[in-house]
Amino acid sequence: MTGPAPDAPDGPQQPPRRRGPGRPRQDEAAEGPGTQERIRLAARSEFAARGYDKTSVRGIAKAAGVDPALVHHYFGSKDDLFAAAVELTMEPALVVPAIVGEGPDGIGERLARYFLGIWENPATRAPLLAVIRSALTHEAAAKVLRTLVLRRVLERVAADLDVPDPTFRAELAASHMVGIAILRYVVRVEPLASADPEAIVALVAPTLQRYLTED
Amino acid sequence: MTGPAPDAPDGPQQPPRRRGPGRPRQDEAAEGPGTQERIRLAARSEFAARGYDKTSVRGIAKAAGVDPALVHHYFGSKDDLFAAAVELTMEPALVVPAIVGEGPDGIGERLARYFLGIWENPATRAPLLAVIRSALTHEAAAKVLRTLVLRRVLERVAADLDVPDPTFRAELAASHMVGIAILRYVVRVEPLASADPEAIVALVAPTLQRYLTED
Known part of the structure; x- marks a missing residue:
């Protein structure tokens, strides 16, 4: 053996350094x-x-x-x-700062449509629901969500906002999208559960727009 | 036995008639x-x-x-x-139709303040969280919530609203309050978790007002 074999932890050879979850290094x-x-x-x-x-x-x-x-x-x-x-599940949310970074015009509509798109896609919906379910029932999971959401999304979004208490505003916007997801996809209350996504975007976009852009 | 005894599963004596949960009769x-x-x-x-x-x-x-x-x-x-x-847990929500019935002026602020009051009180918060947790993890629980919320609160609220798709509007308003509750009291994301309830009311009230009163 001429070099390290980092993926073989159960033998005597040189182990790879353990690192934080979900943070692969460049090498x-x-x-x-x-x-x-x-x-x-x-x-x-x-x-x-x-x-x-x-x-x-x-x-x-x-x-x-x-x-x-x-x-x-x-x-x-x-x-x-x-x-x-x-972290893997929340990757779509990492796009959010880019969406916000495009500027205030139409930000509410872009965000509402983006979030609903993630939730409408069963492939991304299932793990997101799992994260929310886990956070609601396990403090360890809530802590992960709290830390990740705060650090990796909300604070970056807030940095681009020109409003008082930008993180608070971003959280209010996020809370609305989380609540819609729960009532639409989990509790499945009608008519919300069967509503056209664009009907939701039309009503919710002005709310997000106000939270993220108006004093 | 002189008549039908449809509700006597475990004994010969005259039983009380079984009825739907949470609906005690006057007698x-x-x-x-x-x-x-x-x-x-x-x-x-x-x-x-x-x-x-x-x-x-x-x-x-x-x-x-x-x-x-x-x-x-x-x-x-x-x-x-x-x-x-x-049903017992949702009893505070039965006040909502009365709040809505007071008319459109200030309805958003009244509702936001009422909901936050319920959540701020640990005695009412704990069972509400239990209901949401259960609904997120058990379809039987989701069904109960869906049926009760729809029948007993949202439809009665919607009946008093003068907007298109009133039940849909009421659900959007409810989704926002549910999402705030989850991020504030369960995930406990800051600064939302420590925010003054009145700071939340000030921002959320115009949202509820718009959903419930504007075309």
Whole structure:
């Protein structure tokens, strides 16, 4: 063996440095392309399908086709895996600062349409629902969401807003979209559940526009 | 036996007639004052404290100080008990139609302040959170919420509104308050979690006002 074998934690050889969940370094690809990402994707699927309680490190390892020790090695505890899954799930939200960065004109409409698009797509809806469900039932999950949402989305959005208390405003806008998602996709209250997305955008866009642009 | 005894599952004696959860008749007191109400209160406490999964008919019976057979007799299944608990929990929402009935002037501010008041009070917050948590994780619970919210609150609110699609408008308003509750009290994202309730009212009231009164 001539170099480090970073993806083989259960032998005596040199292990890779453990790092925070979901934060691959630039040199990651050189170390072991695909393995971490596969574990992350498996974590997202497992948490989305089974919920926080019924998901295990072993189950994620099996779904990823790797040894549980490797999962522990890269991601640490179940909570770290959950954090990685949440980060992956929230990736669409990372587009939000770019949307906000386009400027105040029509920002409410762009955001409303973007959020509804994420929720309308079953592939992104399922893991998002899983994140919300977990956050509502487990403080560890709520903490992950709180920390990630704050750090990675809301504060960046707020930095581009020219209103008083911009983070507070961004949170009010986010709260509306979260509430709509819950009543439309989980509780499925009618007529909201069957409403044309554009009918929702038409009414909600002015609300987001006001929160994010008006004093 | 001289007539049909359709509701006597577990004994030969004349039973009280079973009825829908949470709908005591006027002659209830004569049959067994307080018992149904005690079971209902116990159901609310148990579901709020333990969640849907871990609550049992036996546990509710014990908390109410009655025989489990009596609980089954009055309320039927666990889902029926949950429905009764939800109804009890949602009672503050039954005030909403009255608030809306006062007319369009200031309706947004009155509603925002009323909802935040319910959530600010830990005694009403805990069971409400339990209802939302359960609805997010159990279709049976979501169905109860959907049916009760629609029938008992939203449609009555909508009847007093002079806007297009009044139920849809009422649902959008409700979605905003639900989302704020989740981000403020469950995820506890800052600064929303620590914000003065009146700061929230000041920003949210115009949103509710627009949904509920403007074309």
